[in-house]
Every structure is written in structure tokens, then in C-alpha cells.
Amino acid sequence: xxxxxxxxxxxTGVCFPNSDVPEFHRHKIEEFYKKENIQNTKLEPLRGxxxxxxxxxxxxxxxxxxxxxxxxxxxRKNEIIFHKTFxxxxxxxxxxxxxxxxxxxxxxxxxxxxxxxxxxDIHDENIMNxxxxxxxxxxxxxxxxxxxxxxxxxxxxxxxxxxxxxSDFERWRTMLLQDATKYESAKVPVHGDLSRWNILIQxxxxxxxxxxxxxxxxxxxxxxxxxxxYESGIDDxxxxxxxxxxxxxxxxxxxxxxAVEFYYRVTAFACGVYLLHWIDPKYKEKELSRIxxxxxxxxxxxxxxxxIDKLVLEKMSPEERVKYVLSFFKDQDxxxxx
Numbered sequence: 001x002x003x004x005x006x007x008x009x010x011x012t013g014v015c016f017p018n019s020d021v022p023e024f025h026r027h028k029i030e031e032f033y034k035k036e037n038i039q040n041t042k043l044e045p046l047r048g049x050x051x052x053x054x055x056x057x058x059x060x061x062x063x064x065x066x067x068x069x070x071x072x073x074x075x076r077k078n079e080i081i082f083h084k085t086f087x088x089x090x091x092x093x094x095x096x097x098x099x100x101x102x103x104x105x106x107x108x109x110x111x112x113x114x115x116x117x118x119x120x121d122i123h124d125e126n127i128m129n130x131x132x133x134x135x136x137x138x139x140x141x142x143x144x145x146x147x148x149x150x151x152x153x154x155x156x157x158x159x160x161x162x163x164x165x166x167s168d169f170e171r172w173r174t175m176l177l178q179d180a181t182k183y184e185s186a187k188v189p190v191h192g193d194l195s196r197w198n199i200l201i202q203x204x205x206x207x208x209x210x211x212x213x214x215x216x217x218x219x220x221x222x223x224x225x226x227x228x229x230y231e232s233g234i235d236d237x238x239x240x241x242x243x244x245x246x247x248x249x250x251x252x253x254x255x256x257x258x259a260v261e262f263y264y265r266v267t268a269f270a271c272g273v274y275l276l277h278w279i280d281p282k283y284k285e286k287e288l289s290r291i292x293x294x295x296x297x298x299x300x301x302x303x304x305x306x307x308i309d310k311l312v313l314e315k316m317s318p319e320e321r322v323k324y325v326l327s328f329f330k331d332q333d334x335x336x337x338x
Contacts, residue, residue, distance in 0.1 A: 226263025
């Protein structure tokens with residue numbers, strides 16, 4: 001039996017411990033490994049961020065990303081176009097192989113040893129200059145991508161269970177969409193999900209790479225930057241100002257600052273919607289409203305900005321889900337006190 005197992009591993013070159021890898025992709029991975037003359041390696045699941053795709057490390061030098069069929073075909077096509085385009089500028093990891101014919105789509109790319117962006121990196125001039133440079137390249141590019149929904153479009157078209165959100169939700173959403181008309185601007189290619197989990201800093205050397213382009217689309221620059229500040233934990237106003245002045249290349253950025261701050265709050269609003277939509281309906285509306293209002297009005301002041309894993313939530317019972325979601329708020333006793 002041991003000899004047989006060794007024989008299988010030696011000639012396939014890859015051990016597949018996880019059934020999420022489709023059979024036809026297994027064959028393609030094996031072909032890729034034969035081409036690269038790599039043997040006796042293991043496919044290791046990688047976790048991080050909130051992407052619905054499956055990511056594995058193909059030791060020692062590769063990563064496989066299976067683009068989930070749970071997202072639209074347009075999004076998957078956009079992700080591949082985005083990755084192909086910006087690989088040339090060194091913004092994203094190198095691509096070795098793409099299969100965009102079989103579902104789920106597959107990308108084999110370079111494995112880079114490193115860490116995720118941290119809020120303290122806002123004070124590292126080298127790292128921030130790289131992020132700014134990469135964003136400016138992306139935002140000035142001409143890409144033939146499917147025009148999926150903008151951030152505001154996603155909020156406007158969000159279908160929800162009325163029992164899971166406070167009765168004021170519709171009024172808040174209407175006000176938000178009205179306020180957004182003041183900050184309309186040209187639509188450009190954006191990353192769409194530039195959180196700290198999708199910024200990789202290579203170690204050693206501090207070379208910056210962007211990851212996970214599932215949400216790439218045409219949208220305004222303001223949501224991109226407001227989302228980046230919020231999801232990366234950058235709430236220092238002076239640091240935000242320094243970043244924006246470098247990005248825009250000018251000192252007078254009053255309107256731009258106001259627009260980015262607005263979308264910083266929009267991101268907090270969207271996070272509040274996402275979190276509360278998972279809270280069990282049996283909880284009193286007054287309690288829900290108190291949490292929601294606190295989050296929507298004060299943004300990250302009452303939200304820890306930690307990683308919320310959708311796949312974990314889906315497996316939880318309603319009671320476990322409530323405890324998990326509430327664990328991401330600071331000062332729970334204050335938030336829930338009547």
C-alpha cells in the first residue's frame with residue numbers, strides 16, 4: 001500500500017487533499033507540474049480576505065486561484081483582463097497559466113512570500129509611494145471590461161430581508177444616494193476591493209503587490225480611495241491628507257478630501273448593512289437600530305475593522321452568527337444598553 005501511494009504521488013506530482021479542486025483542473029495542474037519538472041508536492045489551501053474564490057499554494061513557487069462560479073461570468077472575465085494588463089507593470093504577481101474556458105476559471109501565478117498591509121504602513125513613505133503609483137496606473141488605464149455595478153449601484157440594488165434591518169434603513173439608503181450626487185465623477189478602472197487583505201508586501205524588500213481582482217469594475221476614484229482608507233484601518237486624518245496630496249499631485253484638495261471622506265462613511269454604512277443582515281431577526285429592533293446607528297454615524301470608531309469571513313458565517317447557527325458578528329464591535333455593553 002505504501003509503495004502504491006508513493007507511485008501515485010511520484011507520477012502525478014501533486015497531492016490533492018481538498019475536493020474543491022475540479023477533476024479537469026487537477027489534470028491541468030499535473031500537466032503544468034510536468035512541464036516545470038516539479039514532483040512530490042502538495043496543494044495547500046490559503047485563506048485571507050473575503051473572496052469567494054479558492055486559493056491554493058502549489059509548493060514551492062506557485063499559487064492557483066480558482067475563480068468561483070458563484071460570482072458572475074463578467075466579474076471573472078474582468079479579473080483575468082485586469083491581471084493580464086497589470087502584470088506587465090509589476091503591480092500584480094506574475095502569471096504562468098490561465099484557463100478561462102472551463103468553469104471555474106483557473107489562474108496559476110507566482111507565489112510571493114510576504115505579509116498583508118498594516119495601518120502602520122501609512123507612515124512608510126516607500127510603501128505608500130508604491131501604492132499611490134500603482135493606483136494611478138490602474139486609474140489611468142484603458143481596459144475593455146464589462147461594466148459591472150458601481151459601489152453605489154450595489155447599495156441601491158441591494159435586496160434584503162426587511163426583518164433583518166432596522167425600519168430606518170430605506171430612509172438612510174435614500175439619503176445616502178441623494179448625497180452621492182454631489183460627488184459624481186468620471187468612471188475609470190478600479191481595483192474595487194482594496195482592503196489590507198488584498199495588498200501584499202513582499203519580504204524582504206517591501207515590494208507591494210495587489211491581489212484579488214474579483215470586484216474590479218469601472219467606477220469613480222472616490223469610492224476606491226474611501227474604501228481603501230476604511231478597510232485598511234487608516235483613520236488618521238493627517239495621514240489621509242498626505243496620501244491624497246501625493247495621489248493628486250497638488251496641495252489644494254478640499255473637494256477631493258470631502259468626496260473621499262463621504263465614501264469612507266459609505267463603506268462603514270455598507271459594512272453595517274452586511275453585518276446586521278446576518279443578525280437573527282429575533283433580536284429586538286431597538287437593539288439592532290442602536291448598533292446600526294452607531295456604526296453608520298461614527299464609522300470605525302465602534303467597529304474593529306477585523307476580517308469577516310463569509311464562509312465561516314454561512315456554516316454557523318443563528319445564535320453563533322450573532323455572537324460572531326457582535327464580537328467585531330467595541331464596547332458592546334454600551335452599544336446594547338437601553
